[in-house]
Amino acid sequence: MNVEKIPATEGRFNLQNYDETYANFDWAEVEKQFTWYETGKVNMAYEAIDRHLLTDKKDKPALLYSDLTREETYTYAQLSELSNKFGNVLRKLGIQKGDRVFVFMPRTPELYVSVLGTIKVGAIVGPLFEAFMEAAVRDRLSDSEAVAIVTVPSLLSRIPVDELPALKHVILVGGADEQKEGVTSFEAAMAEASSELEIEWVDREDGMILHYTSGSTGKPKGVLHVHNVMIQHLQTGKWVLDFQDDDIYWCTADPGWVTGTAYGIFSPWLNGVTNVVRGGRFTPEDWYKTIEKYKVTVWYSAPTAFRMLMGAGDEVVKKFDLSSLRHVLSVGEPLNPEVVYWGLRVFNHRIHDNWWMTETGGQLISNFRSMPIKPGSMGKPIPGVHAAIIDNQGNELPANRMGNLAIRVGWPAMMRKIWNNPAKYEEYFHIPGWYVSGDSAYKDEEGYFWFQGRIDDVINTSGERVGPFEVESKLVEHPAVAEAGVIGKPDPLRGEIIKAFISLRSGYEPSEALMEDIRKFVKEGLAAHAAPREIEFRDKLPKTRSGKIMRRVLKAWELGLPTGDLSTMED
Numbered sequence: 001m002n003v004e005k006i007p008a009t010e011g012r013f014n015l016q017n018y019d020e021t022y023a024n025f026d027w028a029e030v031e032k033q034f035t036w037y038e039t040g041k042v043n044m045a046y047e048a049i050d051r052h053l054l055t056d057k058k059d060k061p062a063l064l065y066s067d068l069t070r071e072e073t074y075t076y077a078q079l080s081e082l083s084n085k086f087g088n089v090l091r092k093l094g095i096q097k098g099d100r101v102f103v104f105m106p107r108t109p110e111l112y113v114s115v116l117g118t119i120k121v122g123a124i125v126g127p128l129f130e131a132f133m134e135a136a137v138r139d140r141l142s143d144s145e146a147v148a149i150v151t152v153p154s155l156l157s158r159i160p161v162d163e164l165p166a167l168k169h170v171i172l173v174g175g176a177d178e179q180k181e182g183v184t185s186f187e188a189a190m191a192e193a194s195s196e197l198e199i200e201w202v203d204r205e206d207g208m209i210l211h212y213t214s215g216s217t218g219k220p221k222g223v224l225h226v227h228n229v230m231i232q233h234l235q236t237g238k239w240v241l242d243f244q245d246d247d248i249y250w251c252t253a254d255p256g257w258v259t260g261t262a263y264g265i266f267s268p269w270l271n272g273v274t275n276v277v278r279g280g281r282f283t284p285e286d287w288y289k290t291i292e293k294y295k296v297t298v299w300y301s302a303p304t305a306f307r308m309l310m311g312a313g314d315e316v317v318k319k320f321d322l323s324s325l326r327h328v329l330s331v332g333e334p335l336n337p338e339v340v341y342w343g344l345r346v347f348n349h350r351i352h353d354n355w356w357m358t359e360t361g362g363q364l365i366s367n368f369r370s371m372p373i374k375p376g377s378m379g380k381p382i383p384g385v386h387a388a389i390i391d392n393q394g395n396e397l398p399a400n401r402m403g404n405l406a407i408r409v410g411w412p413a414m415m416r417k418i419w420n421n422p423a424k425y426e427e428y429f430h431i432p433g434w435y436v437s438g439d440s441a442y443k444d445e446e447g448y449f450w451f452q453g454r455i456d457d458v459i460n461t462s463g464e465r466v467g468p469f470e471v472e473s474k475l476v477e478h479p480a481v482a483e484a485g486v487i488g489k490p491d492p493l494r495g496e497i498i499k500a501f502i503s504l505r506s507g508y509e510p511s512e513a514l515m516e517d518i519r520k521f522v523k524e525g526l527a528a529h530a531a532p533r534e535i536e537f538r539d540k541l542p543k544t545r546s547g548k549i550m551r552r553v554l555k556a557w558e559l560g561l562p563t564g565d566l567s568t569m570e571d
């Protein structure tokens with residue numbers, strides 16, 4: 001594409017000789033930097049936190065936390081001690097290596113301590129976004145057979161303990177008075193626990209974190225990552241986030257999603273930088289104030305947030321001193337060129353787009369500081385990774401031809417398993433030698449990648465992946481709904497919004513009130529972000545002869561496009 005390039009800027013770590021590094025890079029060079037390189041035994045939490053206690057980073061702030069009621073600082077030494085304690089709390093409950101322990105709570109220091117402590121005893125941590133309602137919580141806990149969950153009193157009613165036979169322990173943060181069997185008070189247990197812990201040394205291929213993500217059909221998929229991801233998290237922290245020792249870094253993503261763990265926990269702490277966490281809801285003023293107050297230098301956010309900030313206007317920006325910023329990045333959905341130009345104008349910074357997925361575990365394609373940016377492009381592959389556009393047979397396509405965005409198998413952070421679902425896992429690798437992302441894209445003659453869309457029906461709304469099937473299943477539970485088909489409808493602010501086409505059971509008539517009731521039903525039954533913003537009632541939905549809702553036809557109707565091949569459609 002012929003767009004004006006925004007010139008490179010001076011980085012500090014720098015990926016100055018991109019072509020040379022790209023051609024010669026060997027991941028073993030990164031592995032050697034870890035203490036486990038010799039022993040072969042490893043633990044992510046040790047490498048991210050405890051290792052720094054042997055250096056002058058011991059008393060350096062690791063976590064700067066604030067929300068409406070709390071404002072706290074934790075050094076590396078303090079996080080080490082607290083996570084040791086939590087590890088002992090889990091051990092005392094009988095939690096062992098490989099057990100699944102979920103965290104289901106708002107972004108607070110206790111969440112971070114729980115994640116680290118869980119990993120320290122070799123258990124697998126499962127982060128759950130706090131907006132999930134009962135059905136979503138049940139599906140994920142039961143699929144993974146979680147044995148323990150850390151949560152807060154306000155979310156307790158969404159955990160259907162009786163329906164989860166494997167779940168033995170609920171650890172409650174801030175609910176000391178809830179005296180029930182199987183319920184442990186976080187505070188009481190922490191007060192008793194020793195701050196000395198024997199870390200569980202595991203194999204680099206042992207499970208560490210289980211992130212549930214949405215696909216187009218069926219239940220959410222549990223994507224398992226192993227301790228080995230640290231190699232990529234350490235290195236992309238340098239190449240992509242440009243980390244240096246004195247950086248104050250703010251990743252705005254919630255740890256319920258992969259960005260909020262990989263780049264909101266592991267990458268910054270592996271690199272020993274100071275990590276800012278802001279709890280509570282988004283407002284433009286709050287966000288700018290956070291940058292001003294902590295003198296944030298590296299800021300990692302998402303297109304939907306940048307668009308909301310843009311919508312709040314340039315005047316708001318001028319009220320704050322944002323001069324500490326030196327590097328701004330975005331991930332999760334396409335970053336519109338107009339947002340990049342806006343960023344240049346108001347922050348005097350390029351916003352660096354990058355691409356990856358829950359399944360890829362770490363960043364794979366990026367606009368590096370040391371390269372010119374073409375607004376609208378996701379950038380180029382990181383060294384050590386071969387990304388390509390391939391056809392359905394696995395042939396690499398020439399420049400500017402649209403096809404499957406695929407990665408040659410074998411980068412360090414690649415998922416190792418879809419929990420309980422080997423067939424699903426295999427689907428990603430159905431073209432031999434390749435991981436097929438499900439995104440379509442093209443590569444221009446200079447090697448920049450351009451995102452075109454999802455090939456499957458997954459909806460990306462405000463940077464969050466929502467599976468149409470999960471929403472449809474919830475919709476048809478509503479007494480008025482006979483059938484439902486759900487699609488993503490392009491939206492200037494949210495990227496896509498969820499639109500539901502619904503046919504009603506006999507005896508029900510379309511109305512505004514019914515629409516509102518259905519919306520509320522999904523909000524309360526599944527999650528607020530999964531509720532359809534738009535609902536359209538139809539007498540009949542387009543289906544295949546085998547009874548599958550044809551979402552592509554719904555989408556074509558919605559966009560006024562040709563419906564394509566209808567040979568499989570029922571009469």
Ligand code: WT7
Nearest residue numbers: 331332333334354355356357358378439451465
């Ligand atoms: C899907 C993955 C991994 C970060 C958070 C999302 C879309 C991601 C970009 C980008 C266009 C993007 C893709 C991808 N996506 N980054 N820079 N430009 N689209 O993780 O929830 O697993 O979603 O998000 O469609 O497949 P996720």
